[in-house]
Amino acid sequence: MLSSKKPTKGARVIFAACLLCLGLLCSVPAALAQPQEDAAKSILQAMSDYMSKLKTIELTFDSSIEIITPQLEKIQFNSSGELLLSRPNRLWAHRVSGHADVTMFVDGKTVTVYGKRANGYAQFAFGGTLDQLIASLRAGRGVALPGADLLVADPYAALAAGVLEAKYLGTGIVDGVSCEHLAFRNFDTDWQLWVQAGDQPIPRKLVITSKTMNCAPQHTIHVKSFKGGVKPKAGAFTFVPPAGATQLEPEALIELDELPNQRPQGAKK
Template identity: 50%
Template sequence: MRSTTLRKILPGMGTALLLAATSSAHADDPAKILKSMTDYLAGQKTMSASFDSDIEIITPELQKIQFASSGEIKMSRPDKLRVRRTGGYADVELVYDGKLISIYGNNAKSYVQADAPGTIDKMIDALQARSGTGMPGADLLLSNAFDELMATVIEGKHIGQGVVDGVECEHLAFRTPDTDWQIWIEAGAKPVPHKYVITSKTLAGAPQYTLRIKDWKTDALNADVFAFVAPAGATKVDLEGAAIAEFDELPPGTPTGAKK
């Protein structure tokens, strides 16, 4: 009798405990947690980190294919940035010194340059507007990241805690009319993002973009880090040239009609 009673009671207790834990997690304000992250990042003079990214495409035959790459980011606010991305199809680097933006494609052995005086924010906007090129997690680097991230959000939830690369994080989920996105933010005094996932809701198959960020550092960076020196033998091309194409996370052989 006692054994039978325990078998009936224990599953119910587990469910009650799970619901209690979930309710507690949901009680935290996701916008407040996100704001602590964006304020922390915006308040850092210098930052560096490494990343791994995965981007999915849906072919015209409705097959889902994923492409992976890795890289590193170094920045000094308000006007210096260096990003390198290496994948199976590209090895490309962007260098911005506050006046000039340089993008070098190692595979193409070519680079492009353009005047872009101002800030990192303005440079990112100008680059995306002119070439349609995006950068991994660029919205997380902006000085007004919170406003940009929340601009079209219609719902936000604090899912609970999670562990990314061994780091305990707060797991948040947000919805917009076109996408669902999630972010895992380190718990404690250093609220940096460790994982960022964007899911498209407007395409069949719901392709995702996943970014994992690690090795966060706020140490001072030498000014030479943000000086571009063209490698020997590199050819300078127009802004629409090969180096720009290489910066896209999709390889040149992506099936025609594929959507990401």
């Protein structure tokens, strides 16, 4: 029950002090907003410049994606993978999960996606750059590739497009490595990025949160190991069909999806 007694002078002083403290706390983010934003963008630019200079990249990663059922149950699917990139137009990537074991080969002329469990592969001709391939897979084939913006020729331009707000949140630790923690807001997503501190500002973790769906599902990419300037082995990007492999139609690229074909009824990512 609310009391009808008149507050004492001491109570009014305490209440006023509390309001003052709250006002000061609320004003701090506004005062620091510009330095935070400048720091976040500066670190993102440094990461972009470093990544752009690397002609070859080899990394391993873990990935998770969440879906929301009609009953508002959140379910997470996990996968692991490895990747070898050689600019401007060659790529080898392998991803394995509980429902798929898929490898992509890009040799500069042809894109091949091989599904080990089905022992089948799909191919299509492509002579453009990796940036153009990523755009083509997203626009023409419905493949999201959320972490691919970290690997394009200019990651800053790709990642900063549409950013409404940027924050530098200080340092964080990823796999025992000190990282700069950044947070960004777009119209329909919030995303966080952990960039390794020091003279090798590589991306260590990316978390993308959807703001357009109930329960705010997330997609997380966690870089486990990273090497720049590696020398790819001969034939690393060339696909040789295994014995008995069946060539499929290009529509089979749906296997690039991180979700199982039989997902919980009505679930959306």
